[in-house]
Amino acid sequence: MKEEREDVLSWPLIGETEKKCIITGGIKVEVKKQLWLACPLIAVSLLQFSLQVISVMFLGHLGSLPLSAAAVATSFASVTGFTFLMGTASALDTVCGQSYGAKMYGMLGIQMQRAMLVLTLYSVPLSIIWANTEHFLVFFGQDKSIAYLSGSYARFMIPSIFAYGLLQCLNRFLQAQNNVFPVVFCSGVITSLHVILCWVLVLKSGLGFKGAAVANAISYWLNVILLSCYVKFSPSCSKTWTGFSKEALRDIIPFMKLAIPSxxxxxxxxxxxxxxxxxxxxxxxxxxxxxxxxxxxxxxxxxxxxxxxxxxxxxxxxxxxxxxxxxxxxxxxxxxxxxxxxxxxxxxxxxxxxxxxxxxxxxxxxxxxxxxxxxxxxxxxxxxxxxxxxxxxxxxxxxxxxxxxxxxxxxxxxxxxxxxxxxxxxxxxxxxxxxxxxxxxxxxxxxxxxxxxxxxxxxxxxxxxxxxxxxxxxxxxxxxxxxxxxxxxx
Structure with a gap:
């Protein structure tokens, strides 16, 4: 279809009005495609961003010290972990997107597995950093009482970092296929459940301050499980996900050469x-x-x-x-x-x-x-x-x-x-x-x-x-x- 449009535009006898109509039609199609992608991606970003916000809001009912500590711990976790994993996973925008455009559908599943392996390995040293959050905050001059509680909060968030890396890979895998509405649906369900989880774990279970961190971990892992089930059982992913493969263990270095700059x-x-x-x-x-x-x-x-x-x-x-x-x-x-x-x-x-x-x-x-x-x-x-x-x-x-x-x-x-x-x-x-x-x-x-x-x-x-x-x-x-x-x- 695209080749036909280019051939038509090259005809010497075609009128300027017809050319403009063809070009305008192409622009309208492109606008629709981009908005069809962008709007769900904006919704996903807001929903996943809101998980941390909801947790901190519930902690506000426990007092100013837990609120401040959670805010500091969340900021530290974002700087030292979440941001790095999100950036690393964005390498899939290149490799999965180009493979899908080339109709090399089977490669998308291999590339996602490769990225999951790399991000899981990265999460190990990052989790060690999170486990020592208190020491880092004290070193940088943070108040000791806030540093102590922030360190405790960050330790309970460690399971989140492994789930977050996998979640980013699943998101990019589906995004490359222009299949973003399942991600919106799953994120919406998890965000709704997260409110209930925070209410139970923070205010009712006796965990209090630590309950918010546990709720974050549970919500991220539930999101991973939901999207994994969709990828496994949905007919729309039958060509791009063909099961686990040893191929994912190969070409890790070339992937990392793209992932680290990402x-x-x-x-x-x-x-x-x-x-x-x-x-x-x-x-x-x-x-x-x-x-x-x-x-x-x-x-x-x-x-x-x-x-x-x-x-x-x-x-x-x-x-x-x-x-x-x-x-x-x-x-x-x-x-x-x-x-x-x-x-x-x-x-x-x-x-x-x-x-x-x-x-x-x-x-x-x-x-x-x-x-x-x-x-x-x-x-x-x-x-x-x-x-x-x-x-x-x-x-x-x-x-x-x-x-x-x-x-x-x-x-x-x-x-x-x-x-x-x-x-x-x-x-x-x-x-x-x-x-x-x-x-x-x-x-x-x-x-x-x-x-x-x-x-x-x-x-x-x-x-x-x-x-x-x-x-x-x-x-x-x-x-x-x-x-x-x-x-x-x-």
């Missing part, structure tokens, strides 16, 4: 935001600065789920089309998702500006906090516009397999420009928390410009060849091609 690409960005909040504690009036920066980080993280969903749609569409040997459609997918991101960021940014004077009341009744938050929201609105743009371009990078380039871009943007500039504005020029956040804005500008230039000057025909080479390098690729009746486009 993890760094995500972690370098996420860590800079956490560093921003930690730095706010060193400013004059640290209680006010830290409170406001935490509110801003929470707000920014929540609305970031929208561009994160668009980013997933971008990586899936680009990787699928490159694997299928359609460079023009891949290029169209990039243009469409960037247009959607621009519209979305303008709408969300406008809402943030409109609610700036009342948003602080959702977190605090202190007029100083509310006023400070109101002054920060226009900066957050600008940051969201830039973040939406770069998130989508990061998704394109994952779809193409540019993780190593993306890691270097993020390293330079955040740690050579953003963080130093934010510290300079915040401390030397005494702009405070606004200065720290403006440093992140500068990082987003540099990151967006670099990724834009890389994308703009991309030779999409060459990217198709690279995708073909990547698929061909997988173990027993010819056997899989024969089994699926497909051919690799060179």
């Amino acid at each position: 993890a760094l690409m995500v972690c370098l960005e996420m860590w800079s935001f956490e560093l921003l909040v930690l730095s706010s504690g060193l400013l004059p009036n640290p209680v006010l600065e830290t409170s406001v920066l935490s509110i801003c980080l929470n707000t920014s993280g929540t609305i970031w789920m929208i561009p994160f969903g668009l980013s997933g749609a971008a990586s899936t569409r680009v990787s699928n089309e490159l694997g299928a040997g359609n460079p023009k459609v891949a290029k169209l997918a990039v243009r469409v998702v960037l247009s959607i991101a621009i519209v979305e960021s303008m709408l969300v940014g406008s809402v943030l500006i409109l609610i700036r004077k009342i948003w602080g009341f959702a977190y605090s009744s202190d007029t100083k906090v509310v006023t400070y938050v109101a002054s920060m929201l226009p900066i957050l609105a600008l940051g969201h516009c830039l973040d939406s743009f770069q998130s989508v371009l990061s998704g394109v990078a994952r779809g193409c397999g540019w993780q190593k380039i993306g890691a270097f871009v993020n390293l330079g943007s955040y740690y050579l420009v953003g963080v130093p500039f934010g510290l300079l504005l915040g401390f030397h020029f005494h702009i405070g928390g606004r200065g720290l956040w403006l440093g992140i804005i500068c990082a987003l500008v540099v990151q967006g410009v670099c990724l834009s230039l890389i994308t703009f000057f991309t030779n999409w025909e060459e990217e198709v060849k690279k995708a073909t080479s990547r698929v061909e390098s997988s173990s027993d690729v010819k056997d899989f091609a024969a089994d699926n009746g497909s051919t690799i486009v060179c």
